[in-house]
Amino acid sequence: MTHLPDEAKNLLDRHRAVTPSWLALYYREPLELTHGEGRHAYGSDGRRYLDFFGGILTTMTAHALPEVTRAVADQAGRILHTSTLYLSTPMVDLAEQIAELSGIPDAKVFFTTSGTEANDAALLLATTYRRSNQVLAMRNSYHGRSFSTIGITGNSSWSPTSLSPLQTLYVHGSVRTRGPFAHLDDAAFIQACTADLEDMLGQVGGPVAALIAEPIQGVGGFTHGPDGLFAAFKPVLDRHGIPWISDEVQTGWGRTGDHFWGWQAHADAGPPDALTFAKGLGNGLSIGGVVARAELMDCLGANSISTFGGSPVTTAGALANLRHLLEHDLQGNARRVGAVLRERIEAGARHLPVVREVRGRGLMLGVELVDRTGEPSAAAAALALEHARDLGLLIGKGGPLGNVLRIAPPLSLTRDEAEQGAELLVQALDRAQKELFSAEEAL
Numbered sequence: 348m349t350h351l352p353d354e355a356k357n358l359l360d361r362h363r364a365v366t367p368s369w370l371a372l373y374y375r376e377p378l379e380l381t382h383g384e385g386r387h388a389y390g391s392d393g394r395r396y397l398d399f400f401g402g403i404l405t406t407m408t409a410h411a412l413p414e415v416t417r418a419v420a421d422q423a424g425r426i427l428h429t430s431t432l433y434l435s436t437p438m439v440d441l442a443e444q445i446a447e448l449s450g451i452p453d454a455k456v457f458f459t460t461s462g463t464e465a466n467d468a469a470l471l472l473a474t475t476y477r478r479s480n481q482v483l484a485m486r487n488s489y490h491g492r493s494f495s496t497i498g499i500t501g502n503s504s505w506s507p508t509s510l511s512p513l514q515t516l517y518v519h520g521s522v523r524t525r526g527p528f529a530h531l532d533d534a535a536f537i538q539a540c541t542a543d544l545e546d547m548l549g550q551v552g553g554p555v556a557a558l559i560a561e562p563i564q565g566v567g568g569f570t571h572g573p574d575g576l577f578a579a580f581k582p583v584l585d586r587h588g589i590p591w592i593s594d595e596v597q598t599g600w601g602r603t604g605d606h607f608w609g610w611q612a613h614a615d616a617g618p619p620d621a622l623t624f625a626k627g628l629g630n631g632l633s634i635g636g637v638v639a640r641a642e643l644m645d646c647l648g649a650n651s652i653s654t655f656g657g658s659p660v661t662t663a664g665a666l667a668n669l670r671h672l673l674e675h676d677l678q679g680n681a682r683r684v685g686a687v688l689r690e691r692i693e694a695g696a697r698h699l700p701v702v703r704e705v706r707g708r709g710l711m712l713g714v715e716l717v718d719r720t721g722e723p724s725a726a727a728a729a730l731a732l733e734h735a736r737d738l739g740l741l742i743g744k745g746g747p748l749g750n751v752l753r754i755a756p757p758l759s760l761t762r763d764e765a766e767q768g769a770e771l772l773v774q775a776l777d778r779a780q781k782e783l784f785s786a787e788e789a790l
């Protein structure tokens with residue numbers, strides 16, 4: 348355990364005095380990251396960390412990627428911002444590229460500054476298009492922190508208010524280990540979830556605006572239903588004329604290795620009607636957006652601009668980031684190095700009863716932790732997070748019960764770094780287990 352130098356302590360005191368009580372900070376001794384390079388981040392505590400969380404998946408390619416830095420500096424040196432009332436070459440270039448990559452036919456793109464705002468915009472489109480404020484969302488979901496996106500977040504620890512402008516109906520399917528269908532095999536699980544959806548829609552009065560779903564739930568603890576779940580849902584949704592919005596804020600841009608978008612694991616479903624993105628695209632710049640079929644995108648009757656969404660600086664940076672990703676096949680790297688990382692974590696965790704499951708895809712891996720009796724243990728995750736930091740590894744945690752470690756390094760992770768990081772993680776888990784189990788024994 349490090350000890351906060353006076354300067355850092357002072358910053359922490361000032362932070363606490365001036366920011367809301369609900370703005371959570373990681374670590375008993377919170378960390379300020381001052382700079383980064385590649386897959387490493389450096390703290391004001393003077394330490395170098397292997398970064399397996401990338402600021403919640405925002406560092407998509409690498410820290411301080413020179414191409415992004417150059418593109419941002421070049422654009423900022425010419426014109427910093429003009430608002431979307433004027434034409435902008437980088438915005439149109441990026442929109443064209445994303446429309447093509449999305450797999451959505453006849454796609455149009457609207458840029459925002461965050462994932463929350465992207466989902467908000469998608470909900471505005473769907474509710475307007477369908478003239479309904481009823482929305483289907485998945486249980487255990489997270490979609491953002493605005494009034495409407497909190498309303499469709501099925502995770503009480505991230506829903507500070509139950510008031511919502513939307514009527515939300517929650518669908519089973521994203522959590523394989525809890526709920527009434529957990530005991531079923533994959534095919535029967537999909538069938539049961541689909542039948543439940545069909546039954547619910549039979550009882551709902553009036554139209555439903557959309558189904559919004561994360562292909563792999565991020566904040567929910569990197570959990571997902573079986574492949575083919577959304578392919579089974581699609582004909583049901585189609586019969587009711589309900590658009591499907593895929594929230595790709597965490598799963599987009601090749602992170603899952605086998606696919607560029609998370610929805611492609613359910614390829615039989617075809618592309619969604621809309622997908623939302625944010626986080627990694629800007630490699631740290633605040634950019635998000637919605638891609639949607641033109642009919643859905645163009646349904647708004649009044650103007651709705653975003654002053655900062657799609658600004659020349661963020662779109663120029665995002666273009667450079669995306670170019671790097673595609674030219675270096677970082678999706679392929681996520682698949683290859685992700686497999687090594689997973690195998691190493693699984694091998695190391697085999698002898699650690701604190702680990703219940705290693706799951707996920709590509710470079711989006713979840714490690715679910717339990718106590719001695721096999722019950723979900725938030726304490727184990729909190730301890731592992733601290734020990735990992737002590738060992739020089741940054742990871743995340745999540746899940747509605749707070750017992751899942753989230754591993755999501757920049758997509759340029761090398762094989763050596765994967766092996767190194769897995770070793771540090773296993774050491775952290777071992778220390779956490781010792782501490783937790785001996786404390787439990789003492790009870």
Ligand code: PMP
Binds near residue numbers: 463565596
């Ligand atoms: N959707 C998902 C799936 C997310 O994980 C997040 C952020 N954790 C959001 C939306 C909201 O994005 P932002 O924090 O950029 O508003």
